[in-house]
Amino acid sequence: MTLGEGHLRRRFATFGWYTTLVALSVVILFPIYMLVLRAISSPIAFINAGQPLRLVDPEWDIFSRAWNDAGLARAMLISVVVTAVIMVGQFLTSVMAAYAFAFLEFPFKRLMFAVVIGTLLLPIEVTLIANVRTIRDLGWLNSVQGLSVPFLATALGIFLIRQGFMAVPRELRDAATLDGFGHLGFMFRVAVPLAKPVIGSFLVISFLSAWNQYVWPRNATDEGAWQTVQIALRTLTTTRVDELNLAFAGAIIAALPLVLLLIFFQRQMVSGLTAGAVKG
Amino acid sequence: MTTTLGGAPDRAPKRTSQKVREGLLGWLFLLPALAVFVAFFYYPLYLLVDMSLHRENRFGIGDPPYVGPSQIVDTLTGSDFIEGLTNSGLYMVYTVPLGLVLGVLLAVAANRRLRGIRVFQTIFSSTVATSVAVASVIFFTLVNPEVGYFKDVSWLSLDNPDWALFSVSLSSVWQNLGLTFIIVLAALQAIPAEMEEASALDGYGPLRHFWQITVPLISPALLFLAVVLVVHALQAYAQIELLTNGGPGTATETLLYKIADPQGIRSIGTKASMSLGLFVLTAVVAAAQYGLLSKRVHYGD
Numbered sequence: 116m117t118l119g120e121g122h123l124r125r126r127f128a129t130f131g132w133y134t135t136l137v138a139l140s141v142v143i144l145f146p147i148y149m150l151v152l153r154a155i156s157s158p159i160a161f162i163n164a165g166q167p168l169r170l171v172d173p174e175w176d177i178f179s180r181a182w183n184d185a186g187l188a189r190a191m192l193i194s195v196v197v198t199a200v201i202m203v204g205q206f207l208t209s210v211m212a213a214y215a216f217a218f219l220e221f222p223f224k225r226l227m228f229a230v231v232i233g234t235l236l237l238p239i240e241v242t243l244i245a246n247v248r249t250i251r252d253l254g255w256l257n258s259v260q261g262l263s264v265p266f267l268a269t270a271l272g273i274f275l276i277r278q279g280f281m282a283v284p285r286e287l288r289d290a291a292t293l294d295g296f297g298h299l300g301f302m303f304r305v306a307v308p309l310a311k312p313v314i315g316s317f318l319v320i321s322f323l324s325a326w327n328q329y330v331w332p333r334n335a336t337d338e339g340a341w342q343t344v345q346i347a348l349r350t351l352t353t354t355r356v357d358e359l360n361l362a363f364a365g366a367i368i369a370a371l372p373l374v375l376l377l378i379f380f381q382r383q384m385v386s387g388l389t390a391g392a393v394k395g
Numbered sequence: 396m397t398t399t400l401g402g403a404p405d406r407a408p409k410r411t412s413q414k415v416r417e418g419l420l421g422w423l424f425l426l427p428a429l430a431v432f433v434a435f436f437y438y439p440l441y442l443l444v445d446m447s448l449h450r451e452n453r454f455g456i457g458d459p460p461y462v463g464p465s466q467i468v469d470t471l472t473g474s475d476f477i478e479g480l481t482n483s484g485l486y487m488v489y490t491v492p493l494g495l496v497l498g499v500l501l502a503v504a505a506n507r508r509l510r511g512i513r514v515f516q517t518i519f520s521s522t523v524a525t526s527v528a529v530a531s532v533i534f535f536t537l538v539n540p541e542v543g544y545f546k547d548v549s550w551l552s553l554d555n556p557d558w559a560l561f562s563v564s565l566s567s568v569w570q571n572l573g574l575t576f577i578i579v580l581a582a583l584q585a586i587p588a589e590m591e592e593a594s595a596l597d598g599y600g601p602l603r604h605f606w607q608i609t610v611p612l613i614s615p616a617l618l619f620l621a622v623v624l625v626v627h628a629l630q631a632y633a634q635i636e637l638l639t640n641g642g643p644g645t646a647t648e649t650l651l652y653k654i655a656d657p658q659g660i661r662s663i664g665t666k667a668s669m670s671l672g673l674f675v676l677t678a679v680v681a682a683a684q685y686g687l688l689s690k691r692v693h694y695g696d
Contacts (some may be wrong), residue, residue, distance in 0.1 A: 129559055135504050136515045146569060149536045149544055152588040158542075166544055171572035208431065214449050221415070221421025225590065230432065235681045237436040241674045242629055244666050245439030270430035272562040298420060306575035327526035329633040330655055349637055354533060359535075359542065382522075388523065388574055389581045 149180045154178075154363035174360065181364040186339065187357065190347035191368065193262075194326060197343060200263040201325040202318060209272030209317070212301050217280035218288060234270045239331050247334050255339040257349070262332055266325065275390060276319050279310030312386070319380065319387030326372065428671070432558070434524050440674070446667035459664070463484070471667035475661075479650035479669065481559060483676075486649060487628040489564035489569065495617060498567065498575025506583045516580070523573035527531035531637035534566035534650055538638065553639050556646035564631075564636050569626060575620055622684050629676065650676075 145286060148168075153161065181187045192313035210306045211272060215221065239246070246265055255261030283306055291301045307314065332343040342350060348369060351362035401652075422466040447467050449459040469642075474617050501519045505512060525533065537544050538551050546550045551562045585693055586609065594604045632651045635641060640657075651662065 129509065130502065132509060134505065135510075136509075139501055139504060140515060140518045143569070145574060146533045146537060147521070150533045153536045158464075162542060164675070211635040212428040215424040219417050219421035219424070221425075223416040224421070227429070228423060230437075231428070234432050234436045235684065236674070236678050237440060238630075238677060240632075240654070241670055241677055242436065242443070242664065243654060244670050245442035246435055248442065248446075249434070249439065257539035260575040263430070265435035268428035271427060298596055317471065323523075327528075329526070329528050330651065333633075333636075333657075334655060343560070345633070348528045348532050349633070352532065354638060362532055363536065366529045369526065370524050370529045373526070376522065377524050385577050385581065388577050 119234060123381065128279070150363055150366060154360050154367055158358065158360050173292045177360050177364045177366065181351075181361045181368060185351060185361045185365065186342075186347060187344065187365050187368055189340065190344040192341050193259075193341060194344040194369075194374035196259055197262045197332075198322065198325040200259060202321050203273050204267035205269050205321050206314070206318065208268040209276050210302065210307060210314075212268070213280055214274045214306060215300070217283075218298075218306070220303075231270050231273050239265065243334060246331075250335055253334075257336050257338045261335045262341070262343070265331070266328075269321070271374045272317050272321065276312050279313030280306050283309050287316065313366050313390070316387040316390040320375075320390070322376070323373070323387075353355045409450055435682055443667045443670050443674070446663050447671060450664050451662050451667060453494060462664075466664050467671060469666045470665050471672050475653060475665075476650075476669055476672060478645060479648055479653040479678075480672070481633070482646075482648060483629060483650040485560055486564055486631050487506040489561055490567045490628050491621060491624045493568050494571045494575055495620060497572060498620065499577045499613075500615075501572065504581035504608075506580055514517055519576045520573045522570050523577065525570055525573075527567075527633040528637065529568065530566050530570035531634045534563075534569070535632070535638060538562050538565075544643075545660070556643045559643060560647045563634050566634050566638065567627065567631065578616055578620055579613060582613040586612050622680065624682055626684070629673070629680065 119331075150172060152168070154177055154261050155172050155173045155175065159171040161167075197341050212231070216224070221227075249260045250256055253261075255264070287305060287309075288301070291305055296304070327345065328343065332346050333349075336342055336346065339350065344365070348362060349363050351365050352359065355361050400525050447470075448461060448463060450462040450466055451459040505519055522530070535543070538546070538553055540546055540552065540554045549555060550558050551565075552558045553562055590608055590612070591604075594608050599607070630651065630656060631649050635647050635649055635652045636657060639647045642650055650669065650673055654666050654673065656666055
């Protein structure tokens with residue numbers, strides 16, 4: 116084989132890979148392109164024009180209309196509050212429980228660890244019917260506590276953060292005791308900072324699963340005012356059938372926080388997803 | 396125990412009280428998580444059993460009478476449950492293998508030194524920015540029978556009872572792509588470069604290299620992904636509700652759709668019994684999941 120031939124072959128392979136990459140990109144981007152097109156185009160004009168692959172009679176105010184008139188602002192607020200409560204709650208309960216399992220000796224420790232892991236058998240899909248009854252009995256239907264309290268602890272968080280804590284050198288623990296650190300001081304000034312990468316990954320998972328929730332908020336609310344943004348999307352597709360572009364614009368708005376996360380925290384997002392992609 | 400304590404009379408009391416304090420602290424730290432687990436994970440399991448042993452009357456008035464396990468048996472052998480089970484199973488068949496193959500394809504294509512490869516990697520990851528509801532609205536623009544772009548393509552038609560579930564499942568395949576891509580790419584990038592050179596020296600062609608070197612090395616990641624995708628398939632709900640409402644007829648009602656029962660056509664006892672069926676199914680998947688999780692920890696950082 117001459118040098119020229121190898122060179123040619125490499126250029127041919129490069130061309131082939133670029134073609135593959137572009138083809139795959141089109142498959143992934145086409146649905147998103149359609150969403151944007153349909154959100155901005157006037158719905159009736161778009162259908163009448165035979166669904167072309169370009170904007171038809173663009174209505175640029177659709178995003179402000181979805182935000183102001185279709186209730187997206189309120190729904191986004193509910194989603195933000197519920198997600199924040201769940202993230203803070205999961206962080207605190209997971210760090211404390213993980214600390215107990217990693218650094219403390221207490222009666223029934225092994226049994227309690229089994230109790231934590233056992234919750235993996237009982238995801239919200241299984242307990243849905245029963246938890247709806249509990250929430251109703253507590254008078255928590257249509258409330259922030261009803262939307263968030265069942266998710267304030269998670270086995271995955273305890274498990275991941277415990278792994279992070281167990282990597283903290285034993286000598287550090289002993290040295291900290293000598294310095295007169297209490298357990299709380301050691302937890303928040305030494306253990307948590309050292310376990311930052313794992314905690315960061317966990318918070319990404321926590322954010323994604325809380326923000327994307329559907330089946331629980333769908334069943335824990337029956338009033339429009341308490342809908343999270345994911346549920347509001349369904350309401351828009353079923354109640355505003357003449358203005359479906361509101362729902363399409365709403366989907367773009369609902370995805371924005373995740374797009375920002377992907378842009379600014381790409382590294383944490385990748386490590387979070389690879390650490391324990393249990394829920395999407 | 397008591398003899399050792401007696402053997403060190405002056406140190407033992409202090410140690411014991413320290414031990415008691417540490418034990419109390421351990422329980423104190425565990426308590427918040429435990430309270431949530433008891434109230435919203437274990438107590439509901441008891442409630443489910445209780446609900447499925449009682450049969451509510453049509454109007455839900457008064458205490459429902461005890462009927463024993465007959466309601467569970469009737470429900471889990473009934474055609475409604477079997478249909479849900481079949482649809483959930485089909486959803487797995489439609490989404491898991493295709494998801495894995497496409498994930499590997501994307502990752503292999505994007506794992507090379509080419510100019511602008513980061514752009515392609517970002518595009519391939521992009522679907523992780525969608526929730527199930529958002530992905531469903533996106534596919535609404537494609538497959539909705541009235542306004543969808545592909546409304547005239549028969550094998551994508553949501554009006555066709557034989558193809559509707561498959562059509563819905565494509566939204567999940569698409570939505571899962573970002574996640575599968577990210578995980579397979581991470582696994583590919585963890586393969587040491589020497590492996591590449593060694594197999595080239597041994598005269599392996601690209602296909603032989605892929606099957607004999609790459610696939611075995613990324614198989615733990617693929618196994619992990621398979622479990623994740625199975626879990627996602629079992630959770631399929633929003634895409635059904637947004638795209639078909641379970642129809643045509645009941646052709647796209649998954650197990651979870653029947654349990655959540657948005658039209659409110661099933662009794663509490665039936666839904667509770669179905670939940671117990673889903674619980675058994677989940678237990679099998681969770682066992683696999685836990686096995687993988689502890690294995691990852693074994694090899695992990």
